[in-house]
Amino acid sequence: MRLTGAEIVVRCLQEEGVELVFGYPGGVVLDLYDAIHRAKFRHILARHEQGGVHMADGYARATGRPGVAIVTSGPGCTNAVTGLATAYTDSIPLVVFTGQVPTQMIGNDAFQEADNMGITRPVTKHNYLVKDVRDLAPTIKEAFYIATTGRPGPVVVDLPKDVGRASTDYHYPREIFLEHYQPRYEGHWGQIKKAMSLVLKARRPVVYFGGGVIISGASEELRRFCEKLGAPVTYTLMGIGGIPGNDRLSLGMLGMHGTYRSNLAVDGADLLIAIGARFDDRVTGKLDEFSTHSKKIHIDIDPTSIRKSVYVDSPIVGDVRNCLQKFLELMENEPKLEGYPERIADWWRQIEEWDREHPIGYAQSPTGPILPQYVIDKVYQLTRGEAVVTTDVGQHQMWAAQYYHSQKARNWITSGGLGTMGFGLPAAVGAQLGRPKDTVVCITSEGSLQMNSQEFATAVEHNVPIKVVLVNNGCLGMVRQWQEIFYDKRYSEVDVSQTPDFVRLAEAYGLQGLRATRVEEVETVLEKGLASARPVLMEFVCAPEENVFPMVPSGEPSRKMLFGHPTQS
Amino acid sequence: MEHTISVRVRNEFGVLSRVAGLFSARGYNIDSLCVAETLDPKVSQITLVTHGNDDTIEQIIKQLYKLIDVVKVVDHQSGTYVGRELALLKVRTLPESRAEVLRTAEIFRGKIVDVTPDSYTIEVTGSPDKIRGLVDLLQPLGLVDVMRTGRVAAPRGL
Numbered sequence: 001m002r003l004t005g006a007e008i009v010v011r012c013l014q015e016e017g018v019e020l021v022f023g024y025p026g027g028v029v030l031d032l033y034d035a036i037h038r039a040k041f042r043h044i045l046a047r048h049e050q051g052g053v054h055m056a057d058g059y060a061r062a063t064g065r066p067g068v069a070i071v072t073s074g075p076g077c078t079n080a081v082t083g084l085a086t087a088y089t090d091s092i093p094l095v096v097f098t099g100q101v102p103t104q105m106i107g108n109d110a111f112q113e114a115d116n117m118g119i120t121r122p123v124t125k126h127n128y129l130v131k132d133v134r135d136l137a138p139t140i141k142e143a144f145y146i147a148t149t150g151r152p153g154p155v156v157v158d159l160p161k162d163v164g165r166a167s168t169d170y171h172y173p174r175e176i177f178l179e180h181y182q183p184r185y186e187g188h189w190g191q192i193k194k195a196m197s198l199v200l201k202a203r204r205p206v207v208y209f210g211g212g213v214i215i216s217g218a219s220e221e222l223r224r225f226c227e228k229l230g231a232p233v234t235y236t237l238m239g240i241g242g243i244p245g246n247d248r249l250s251l252g253m254l255g256m257h258g259t260y261r262s263n264l265a266v267d268g269a270d271l272l273i274a275i276g277a278r279f280d281d282r283v284t285g286k287l288d289e290f291s292t293h294s295k296k297i298h299i300d301i302d303p304t305s306i307r308k309s310v311y312v313d314s315p316i317v318g319d320v321r322n323c324l325q326k327f328l329e330l331m332e333n334e335p336k337l338e339g340y341p342e343r344i345a346d347w348w349r350q351i352e353e354w355d356r357e358h359p360i361g362y363a364q365s366p367t368g369p370i371l372p373q374y375v376i377d378k379v380y381q382l383t384r385g386e387a388v389v390t391t392d393v394g395q396h397q398m399w400a401a402q403y404y405h406s407q408k409a410r411n412w413i414t415s416g417g418l419g420t421m422g423f424g425l426p427a428a429v430g431a432q433l434g435r436p437k438d439t440v441v442c443i444t445s446e447g448s449l450q451m452n453s454q455e456f457a458t459a460v461e462h463n464v465p466i467k468v469v470l471v472n473n474g475c476l477g478m479v480r481q482w483q484e485i486f487y488d489k490r491y492s493e494v495d496v497s498q499t500p501d502f503v504r505l506a507e508a509y510g511l512q513g514l515r516a517t518r519v520e521e522v523e524t525v526l527e528k529g530l531a532s533a534r535p536v537l538m539e540f541v542c543a544p545e546e547n548v549f550p551m552v553p554s555g556e557p558s559r560k561m562l563f564g565h566p567t568q569s
Numbered sequence: 570m571e572h573t574i575s576v577r578v579r580n581e582f583g584v585l586s587r588v589a590g591l592f593s594a595r596g597y598n599i600d601s602l603c604v605a606e607t608l609d610p611k612v613s614q615i616t617l618v619t620h621g622n623d624d625t626i627e628q629i630i631k632q633l634y635k636l637i638d639v640v641k642v643v644d645h646q647s648g649t650y651v652g653r654e655l656a657l658l659k660v661r662t663l664p665e666s667r668a669e670v671l672r673t674a675e676i677f678r679g680k681i682v683d684v685t686p687d688s689y690t691i692e693v694t695g696s697p698d699k700i701r702g703l704v705d706l707l708q709p710l711g712l713v714d715v716m717r718t719g720r721v722a723a724p725r726g727l
Binding site: 117121 | 632
């Protein structure tokens with residue numbers, strides 16, 4: 001069957017089972033958009049390419065399926081870069097098609113030409129320039145394969161206009177084998193047995209897991225592993241939902257804004273079991289003083305994550321789920337595990353003592369200004385921790401991590417690695433489209449929301465009933481907090497109180513707009529907003545000077561936390 | 570410590586920029602770089618010389634393997650490989666120094682590949698030390714310019 005390049009793209013996407021594509025048309029992708037008329041999948045028109053890629057990203061995180069986006073050449077591609085970088089840092093599978101000027105014009109500074117390959121190379125797992133229409137179908141197959149296997153990531157397929165117009169015999173490869181790309185899924189038995197012997201010797205073990213648990217779908221294996229040991233568990237920002245946040249073994253998040261007990265437990269541990277996490281600087285604090293008394297086991301599918309910053313005694317390269325299954329198999333027949341939870345009882349007593357010293361908390365005065373923590377806590381209670389939550393970046397993101405005890409994997413969607421403001425709203429649209437039956441809440445703030453607020457239009461166009469919870473404190477709160485604590489309150493360019501009237505802005509786009517300015521209104525507004533069948537924005541006018549505590553100052557060891565004091569207004 | 574690393578790559582569009590980009594993005598050093606096709610025209614070999622401590626070299630090798638187009642990485646251990654560089658040295662000659670330049674080149678098994686009334690261009694291959702030695706000796710004899718390749722390396726035996 002002879003098809004044009006544009007038709008081939010559509011057919012390949014259908015072969016891959018793609019149900020949703022996000023994108024924005026333009027000159028060099030006209031043929032592709034013409035072919036999309038006849039496509040079996042749905043196309044969602046974003047209002048900005050960055051928004052489109054974040055939508056594909058939110059969709060991928062919420063469903064576990066690869067997200068697909070199409071953008072045009074030049075500015076279409078450069079606008080997509082932040083979306084690609086966000087997905088790349090958090091290992092999210094995307095296949096993004098970028099339009100390109102015709103092959104014979106590449107390099108001529110043509111209209112809307114950019115070096116898409118050069119620009120996207122450092123922010124993708126891999127990228128392709130398709131110069132011959134005969135390579136197109138195999139390239140798309142490869143792109144999906146690479147995006148979704150091993151440590152997932154975004155893949156760009158750069159498609160010159162003439163390749164989209166040229167035609168060839170269409171054949172979609174069923175199978176793919178890349179000799180030079182063979183991610184290792186199977187954990188090495190010998191390494192796992194060695195690691196197991198460290199587990200058996202430990203008296204103060206801590207399990208520390210990250211986004212790898214979510215990606216590999218290992219929640220159940222992780223739960224059984226931790227239950228067998230009765231071991232305390234802490235998680236990274238990307239790991240939230242891997243176990244229920246309020247599980248009896250959960251210590252909460254660790255790191256810069258983690259709980260005191262998590263950081264102290266990691267600091268005092270004699271064994272740290274790192275699972276699908278990468279010892280990020282926001283987790284470790286000062287590297288030389290990170291968990292110095294512990295032996296370390298590290299399970300990760302990406303060999304470059306192992307011993308990148310922290311020395312690991314027992315490295316295991318493999319898929320987290322596969323490795324945990326092997327651990328569980330060993331544990332079945334391990335007599336020495338008898339009484340393990342009892343052997344670490346003293347350790348638990350110590351951890352509980354730390355928790356009594358500095359529990360996490362806030363103090364909402366019934367008359368004072370609304371605290372963002374209180375709003376988020378109420379969202380948690382009203383949704384029973386079962387909503388899909390997307391966040392933007394900053395203070396509200398940390399409060400959401402602290403107070404929204406997500407119950408399930410793939411229900412927590414945040415830009416963890418890159419920290420992209422403007423991610424939350426489009427990610428929520430993508431997540432909601434992928435999970436139409438679930439409640440999707442976007443927790444955001446006035447700074448981040450204004451970075452991609454154009455996507456309100458997309459939400460309304462498709463009646464995507466996202467619930468936007470805007471905690472508006474009128475300032476770029478996290479930057480303000482650092483200026484307060486580390487720059488002697490010299491506030492520089494953090495006042496963003498000159499905002500639009502967000503309720504009217506939302507209404508202008510066609511969302512339902514609600515606002516709470518007093519504490520007693522918070523619950524009513526949330527109940528009303530969450531019950532709505534439409535997209536809703538709920539604005540909570542909050543105290544401007546609230547800080548995120550506890551906090552590890554940058555460059556300090558993670559046991560040295562600042563606590564501030566709960567605000568009493 | 571200095572390491573000579575051979576990287577076999579698929580001969581795909583932009584593969585050199587992937588390797589070079591990896592080094593610049595992660596702050597690794599490239600002291601020299603040499604790229605050419607292998608017997609298989611679909612595969613090229615990049616030989617690069619870099620330096621760093623053991624942890625850095627381990628990361629470099631793992632990061633190289635992470636590039637999709639990289640087929641194989643070999644970190645050559647000293648004594649187990651033959652490493653060679655080539656240099657073209659341009660010397661301005663005076664009637665009284667021509668013979669001396671020639672003799673010096675011969676000691677290093679250099680070849681004169683271009684001659685003009687007032688210059689020699691000498692081709693020499695060998696270890697970096699050998700080339701440095703010749704450069705040092707030719708400097709006072711009118712050395713004007715040096716064009717050097719990166720290193721190529723082959724493991725000993727089959």
